[in-house]
């Protein structure tokens with residue numbers, strides 16, 4: 391008899407997602423839960439954003455996948471936290487870096503972010519859209535915090 395394979399769901403999928411009312415929120419970045427996207431080779435950065443400075447919703451999470459393929463949103467995200475991206479060859483990269491896990495250095499999901507985005511604070515506009523007939527939050531706009539920034543950031547993300 392073969393050993394049974396045990397299947398379930400990831401622990402982080404057990405957390406009930408609270409629907410935030412549409413509006414502008416101050417958020418703090420507690421790092422990233424980056425993963426390879428299900429399709430293709432790109433990375434979803436899954437930044438861990440948490441509402442702060444709010445009388446009733448402080449501590450609530452704001453979910454966004456932030457896919458590598460949408461570089462302009464990555465710039466919006468970075469500027470929201472008050473940091474510029476850096477050009478390295480053909481790429482623009484996030485400030486700081488991802489430290490590989492010694493036991494499994496190739497696994498992107500096990501890397502730990504270290505850099506100035508950790509703990510950085512900014513403002514986002516949260517919206518509500520429908521996914522599989524359920525209301526869910528998304529980030530409609532990242533407010534740029536870079537003084538004198540000339541980049542035209544997106545104001546109507548979907």
Ligand SMILES: [Zn+2]
Nearest residue numbers: 469534536539
């Ligand atoms: Zn900017």
